[in-house]
Amino acid sequence: MLKQKHLLGLEGYPAEDIQTIIDTAFNFREVLERPIKKVPSLQGVTIVNLFFENSTRTRISFELAQKRLSADTVNFSASSSSLKKGESFKDTAQNIEAMKIDAVVMRHPTPGAAKHLTEFIDAIIINAGDGTHEHPTQAILDMMSLHEKFGRLRGLKIGIIGDIVHSRVALSNIYGLTSMGAEVTICGPPNLIPSFLQDLNVNYNDNLDEVIDWADALNVLRIQRERMGIGLVPSNREYRATFGITQERLNKHEKEIIIMHPGPMNRGVEIDGFVADSNQAIILDQVLNGVASRMAILYLLCGGKANVGEN
Numbered sequence: 001m002l003k004q005k006h007l008l009g010l011e012g013y014p015a016e017d018i019q020t021i022i023d024t025a026f027n028f029r030e031v032l033e034r035p036i037k038k039v040p041s042l043q044g045v046t047i048v049n050l051f052f053e054n055s056t057r058t059r060i061s062f063e064l065a066q067k068r069l070s071a072d073t074v075n076f077s078a079s080s081s082s083l084k085k086g087e088s089f090k091d092t093a094q095n096i097e098a099m100k101i102d103a104v105v106m107r108h109p110t111p112g113a114a115k116h117l118t119e120f121i122d123a124i125i126i127n128a129g130d131g132t133h134e135h136p137t138q139a140i141l142d143m144m145s146l147h148e149k150f151g152r153l154r155g156l157k158i159g160i161i162g163d164i165v166h167s168r169v170a171l172s173n174i175y176g177l178t179s180m181g182a183e184v185t186i187c188g189p190p191n192l193i194p195s196f197l198q199d200l201n202v203n204y205n206d207n208l209d210e211v212i213d214w215a216d217a218l219n220v221l222r223i224q225r226e227r228m229g230i231g232l233v234p235s236n237r238e239y240r241a242t243f244g245i246t247q248e249r250l251n252k253h254e255k256e257i258i259i260m261h262p263g264p265m266n267r268g269v270e271i272d273g274f275v276a277d278s279n280q281a282i283i284l285d286q287v288l289n290g291v292a293s294r295m296a297i298l299y300l301l302c303g304g305k306a307n308v309g310e311n
C-alpha cells in the first residue's frame with residue numbers, strides 16, 4: 001500500500017504516498033463523525049506506543065486512532081519502565097517485540113532514534129517525533145488540514161514562523177510541503193534558523209509583516225526553551241513584539257490568513273490567545289485531523305484488511 005515499511009520522516013518520502021495517506025485520512029475523518037467511531041480494519045494487530053518524552057496530542061491521538069481501528073494497543077512510558085533500573089534502549093525494544101507485537105509508535109528525545117530502532121526489531125516503526133529531527137505525522141495532519149481548507153497543496157504559500165532550528169515540526173513540514181508543490185517561507189530570529197536551510201528549497205524572510213502579506217497560511221511554532229541554552233531569545237516580550245502573531249499585527253493586513261499551530265502553545269508569546277481562539281485559527285481542526293491522519297497511516301502501514309464501510 002505504501003512504498004516504505006516504516007514512517008521515519010518525510011525527507012525523500014514519495015509525494016504519491018503522502019497523497020494516499022491524506023486521501024485515506026479524509027475517509028477516516030468521515031468515520032470520526034459517525035455515532036460509533038470504530039471500524040474493524042486492524043483487528044488482531046498489536047501496536048505499542050513507546051513514549052520516552054512528554055506528549056499530549058500525539059500520544060492520545062495515536063491511541064485513539066488505534067482503538068478506532070480495533071487494534072490492540074499498549075502504552076509504554078519511559079518514566080515508569082525498567083529503563084529506570086538501567087535497562088538499555090535495545091533490550092527494552094527487543095523484550096517488547098518478543099511479546100509478538102506488529103508495530104511501534106515511538107517518541108524519543110534523540111534525533112535519529114526511530115531509524116536506530118529499525119536496527120534492533122522487525123516491527124513497523126512510526127516516528128512520533130525524534131528530538132529536533134522530524135515529526136512526520138504532525139506534518140501530514142498539517143497538510144491534511146491545509147488541503148481541507150484550500151482544496152489543494154500545490155501552489156499554496158505557507159509561512160513557518162518561529163523557532164525553526166529546534167523544530168521537528170518545521171523540518172517535516174518543509175520536506176512534506178515542498179514535495180507536494182507548496183511554497184515555504186521561514187520566518188524567525190536569525191539565530192533560530194538552521195544553517196542547512198539553503199539546501200531545503202525554502203525562502204527566508206525575517207520580516208513577519210512581509211510574510212503575512214505573502215502567505216495563504218502561517219504555521220506558528222513554539223519557542224522551545226527546553227531545547228536551547230539561555231540567551232537565544234532575550235525575552236518573551238521582545239520575541240512577541242517582533243515575531244508574535246498578535247491581533248494588532250494581523251489587523252494591519254487586509255487579508256484573512258489561516259493560522260495553524262501544532263501545540264503546545266505559549267499564549268502571549270508566539271501567538272496571542274485571541275488569535276488562537278479566532279475563526280482564522282484551525283488549530284483544533286488540526287487536532288481532529290491528527291486522529292484521522294494517524295488512522296490512515298496505521299491502516300496503510302499495518303495492512304488494514306477491511307475498508308472503512310458503514311457500521
Ligand code: CP
Nearest residue numbers: 055056057058262263
Ligand atoms: N504537536 C505535538 O506533537 O504535540 P504533543 O507534544 O502534545 O504530542
